[in-house]
Amino acid sequence: MHSTRPDLRLFVLHHAGGSHLPYRTWPAALPGTWDVRLLDAPGHGLLLDLPQITDAGRLADFLLDTIEPELTGPYALFGHSMGALVSYEITRRIVERGLPPPVWIGLSARAAPQSAGRTSAYHQLPAAELRTRLKRFGGTPDGVLDDPELWALFDPVIRADLRLVETWRPAPGTAPLPVALSAFAGGADHAAPPLGWPAGPSTPSTSWACGSSTAVTSISGRSRAAAAADRTGRGHGARRGGRDALLLNLRCRPA
Numbered sequence: 001m002h003s004t005r006p007d008l009r010l011f012v013l014h015h016a017g018g019s020h021l022p023y024r025t026w027p028a029a030l031p032g033t034w035d036v037r038l039l040d041a042p043g044h045g046l047l048l049d050l051p052q053i054t055d056a057g058r059l060a061d062f063l064l065d066t067i068e069p070e071l072t073g074p075y076a077l078f079g080h081s082m083g084a085l086v087s088y089e090i091t092r093r094i095v096e097r098g099l100p101p102p103v104w105i106g107l108s109a110r111a112a113p114q115s116a117g118r119t120s121a122y123h124q125l126p127a128a129e130l131r132t133r134l135k136r137f138g139g140t141p142d143g144v145l146d147d148p149e150l151w152a153l154f155d156p157v158i159r160a161d162l163r164l165v166e167t168w169r170p171a172p173g174t175a176p177l178p179v180a181l182s183a184f185a186g187g188a189d190h191a192a193p194p195l196g197w198p199a200g201p202s203t204p205s206t207s208w209a210c211g212s213s214t215a216v217t218s219i220s221g222r223s224r225a226a227a228a229a230d231r232t233g234r235g236h237g238a239r240r241g242g243r244d245a246l247l248l249n250l251r252c253r254p255a
Helices: 056-070 082-097 127-137 142-146 148-167 224-232
Strands: 008-013 034-039 075-080 104-108 181-186 205-210
Touching (some): 034 056, 075 082
Parallel strands (some): 008 075
């Protein structure tokens, strides 16, 4: 990254039990004029030595306090699964505090808050069944799931993240976000449909159904999401009608 102000600063938030590592190729795949920041929750990745935060609101507060000094120009948030939930909570706090809002937020593999009724209790499953579920979901290395010693280390971290996700509810009376928003989900993922995330009436909200069972966390070149971004007129750090690549090359279609 050059010392000049970036066209866009993109903050990326990981899934439950994960870290920044699945997104480590994103900075090289996105425009060189962007500053891509891969965030870790405490107890994960580069923050492994910090105590884990098991409440969505407190995690959002921690991460917002971390990034607030860098909200000095156009910026966006992208979150996958648990990261989507936390991105939503961060954005809600940004609006409530009167801080400059993001130009866009992308939410992947997470159902909209008002449609989150009865949820699964994966965090309470026996170890063998939980490992089977995680293998089906993807995103957790087989080495962790198949090695008893590694599993003993990661089991409490994963369960705490799952509990955070499964027990979270939006604050009563929460208003729609006045921010351009795109939601992504796997075409076969009925547990986390992309529809219904609340953006305000004057801000665009788009939903994308993707070809896999979960929304893929890979990017390459210009995507349909980039075209959607252009149509919003917000630019997301790019000129309207055009610079390459907003975010995801997911083989997605409008939901």
